[in-house]
Amino acid sequence: MFHSSTSSEPSTKAYRKVLTSTEQGVHVERWQLSHDEATPDCAFLWKIHKETLHGGKQEGVDVIRIDNGRLRFSVIPTRGMGMLEAQLEDLRLGWDSPVKEVVHPQYVNLGSRGGLGWLEGFSEWVVRCGLEFAGAPGKDKFITNTGDEAEMELTLHGKIANIPASEVEILVDSEPPHCIRIVGRVDERMFYGPKLELQTEISTVPGSNTVTLKDSVTNRSSSSQEFQLIYHCNYGTPLLEEGARFVAPVKRVWPINDHAASLIDKYDVYSGPVPGFVEQVYCIDPLAEENGLTTVMLRNRSSDKAVVMTFSTEQLPCLTLWKNTAALEDGFVTGIEPGTGFPYNRRVERELGRVPKLRPGETRSFEIDFSVLDSASQVAKAAARIENIQTNWEPELVRSAPKVG
């Protein structure tokens, strides 16, 4: 969309390797590839390594580790093509979850703990919430086999993060800049239920400081189908620290509950780890440039390290900020979460008109760019870009949580 060098149309001359395929009956246990085999002319010493994790709840989990010669990151096909973490020199994107393993979906019962079972596997840097539903657990209606409306318990953040990818492929362009792509398909399908298909391409250009996530969600049913999609992007140390800041062009921000309301004046500033911290969640209408793109940033205290996320507010109009500066051992983390909606229960989101529908065969696309900044000048430049979008608009702070549900 906005990075032509990582467009969805890979060069026809590309290195290809299928790592997983339900159609071909393929599952590669271990594999690696490096620049000298595939792109000997490339100036950056990239490599890709696919392994299978072992032990405990991570037995059998596939992980693909990509090193673009400068930026390293990892993708988890077994957990819905989420991303575990990224690293640029000593700057890590991701967080230290109290969940220490990359948990195999077989060990996650989404319905447990009153619908909060998803939290037993939550440890990723980037995890998708969706697709049939995302957000808070609780009752909502659905249509049964008999065509009747019935009630079901939605579970926190839906299923997609606990569905293994059906197709996974590595592509490396033979033409410079030799873009590296991890392509995957995750099916959220059932009989008498949604037939939603997630197609993802996670790409990086060797030597760059950027990972690009391009998703498309397609409704494979003959009927219209609601869906929800929230990109739960999570950051802990070293970016998150006392004095770190969330920087974004904001039209309006409101607290999700009274607790968050009481602290809204500092919604964009972080404390250090606080034992017993209770999460604070803010809903944001972001402003965008004329092309529809917005830029948001989490920067450290000294403003010389940051992550910048760029996305389209047409695709992802809702931005949730989740502050959870709890003790390190309990998960010191903040979530920056662009989505098609906010993380209220789907019943609430539907009432507020924030549950999109896909017509039969319709596809919607989503793209997020993640860039790692490791110098004061880069951070200042990103801050200026954000400030520029904010120009002419005074952010509106809503001081009380809306009554919903």
Place this chain on the structure above:
Amino acid sequence: MFHSSTSSEPSTKAYRKVLTSTEQGVHVERWQLSHDEATPDCAFLWKIHKETLHGGKQEGVDVIRIDNGRLRFSVIPTRGMGMLEAQLEDLRLGWDSPVKEVVHPQYVNLGSRGGLGWLEGFSEWVVRCGLEFAGAPGKDKFITNTGDEAEMELTLHGKIANIPASEVEILVDSEPPHCIRIVGRVDERMFYGPKLELQTEISTVPGSNTVTLKDSVTNRSSSSQEFQLIYHCNYGTPLLEEGARFVAPVKRVWPINDHAASLIDKYDVYSGPVPGFVEQVYCIDPLAEENGLTTVMLRNRSSDKAVVMTFSTEQLPCLTLWKNTAALEDGFVTGIEPGTGFPYNRRVERELGRVPKLRPGETRSFEIDFSVLDSASQVAKAAARIENIQTNWEPELVRSAPKVG
């Protein structure tokens, strides 16, 4: 029982291969056998191939593919010894489920979606519903560890289709006609719960157009135990099409709900795919020949292709017809379902006297013959046989759904 050539007593001179055994600690990943190795004198070029599926939700699923030299079909030990599909030339038995993978039970949470989780793995040609319970989800009583009666949520169609077989063996008779048998045991056992054992023999004679399913269910407890068993046999294209017909000797047929009642006059005729179609379910008391056997058929519009199912109404007195001529992408399918009961919740079935009990150590046996017909003359002959059973009995059509529950 009624096919002496496929009796449960295999020739003592038989080729044997254990593919799975909990007792011997055996699990064969990949294996094959063909006529020239085991029965060089056999005129039919049969072969058997056991493989393990990979990718997505089917990672680790065992499938046994049998080709009898004319008819091919596949058995899924990992999903309770169900049958995925059969094929005779261009005539396929089975259907195109929106569930595209042969789903491993680890990815099925039967309790999800208000007890409809079974639908996340539903893609088979023949899938057993049972054994402790089958049919609709909903509350029913059970006996807890303290000997007290309590309520539990039954889940749609029970557990047996999501329990992997404990013992799987291939047998090929050394004597002509060299019957090929896939023998398996599936245990539905728990402490303070049922101790039900399913023993199955799925057999075919090389060169024939028939698969025979012989099951026995044994109560391994010292107490009597209820059980339910419905053979959910599912057919899509090419047999199912506009103008296809369900042909059976019928004593009485009634609709399961008002929706089905409104369309009962055409209960045995199929439409083509209809987007948004709501299932129609009919309950049938089938007539039988004097030996207790009945024959039912699904035939295509031009009456030159059909599947015929033969079974004993003493063993399986209840026949459910499930019509679901939805859009192709949502599951265009009809189920012909002989059972010990109908698919109401067990609570209802018990009230109506349709939940059989097994005494301690008691075994009940069930047999269904599936024959694939691919000529007008064969179809006409089967129709005549069915008509002959119907002679002297006018089918009774009950026009309103009984009040139950």
Place this chain on the structure above:
Amino acid sequence: MFHSSTSSEPSTKAYRKVLTSTEQGVHVERWQLSHDEATPDCAFLWKIHKETLHGGKQEGVDVIRIDNGRLRFSVIPTRGMGMLEAQLEDLRLGWDSPVKEVVHPQYVNLGSRGGLGWLEGFSEWVVRCGLEFAGAPGKDKFITNTGDEAEMELTLHGKIANIPASEVEILVDSEPPHCIRIVGRVDERMFYGPKLELQTEISTVPGSNTVTLKDSVTNRSSSSQEFQLIYHCNYGTPLLEEGARFVAPVKRVWPINDHAASLIDKYDVYSGPVPGFVEQVYCIDPLAEENGLTTVMLRNRSSDKAVVMTFSTEQLPCLTLWKNTAALEDGFVTGIEPGTGFPYNRRVERELGRVPKLRPGETRSFEIDFSVLDSASQVAKAAARIENIQTNWEPELVRSAPKVG
């Protein structure tokens, strides 16, 4: 603690083998070690064999079998480091569960059957119940992500028996008596939930008749955390038989419900198998020696075979006796269950002050010695030791079940 030869500090000169490690990405499928390789000077011909089970619901389950040259026993890393059984010549510790396989956790849905799903995998000699909760299913409160109190359904006996070990290691002391240790770590961790860590060392001295279980439970959260721990130690034939006796120094014993109350006079005597038997559960305050240790025994009718369990009543103040002398095919078994509490629902246990809390970083340790006695003189000696503890205290038998909950 009380067996210096099996202290938690293994000799620095020890044979070491990592079998499973999430940190190192290790999972050894098959391995063995024997005395001649590791301790050629040892007089006892010990060996250790690690295998992976196959077939049915036990596909992929790890089992470590230890033979100390006299006593054999097995440990199940995949099921939370429980112990399947022990054997000294023809005397077996363990029981014949109607669950015939060592069930992989992927096949256990703890929430099923009204929270009794644990019973689908229950077949061990020694299984831990806990750690966040143990005992009866039913509602109890918990704290959600928003810091609010909410209700969840606790499931029977908690999760720990269905969590695979993250780290498993074998150690054999190079110094006599060449103690063999199986060391493991099981994590019961989630985000917005407990961060409890079980560290276990199961050890035996070659040639001895004893297995020692040393556990420590650590709270890895920055907040205090409740926990519960019950050692469900289960015995069937040959020890359990008509006339077998439970022998323990008892301060007070009370029935858990009216059914048990009606039979309290014979609470320590066993019948043979009785079809349709309903469990009888007794709660016991055990007496201890001055050093805090108590000894309890299950002996056979002729008093020449027994198992003796020694533990500290400071660590494990509550002792549950579970009598389930049902038919052999339904599970003829008794449970001797030292615990931090009794198996009421946690809500009840908390009210009665029996749910301990761990401060941040705090560890509590637990140790049980299991000795197999196979002569009348050994049994008499153990009986005398128990009688000695009982001296000066008349056991109090409470004749009615307390009203709780």
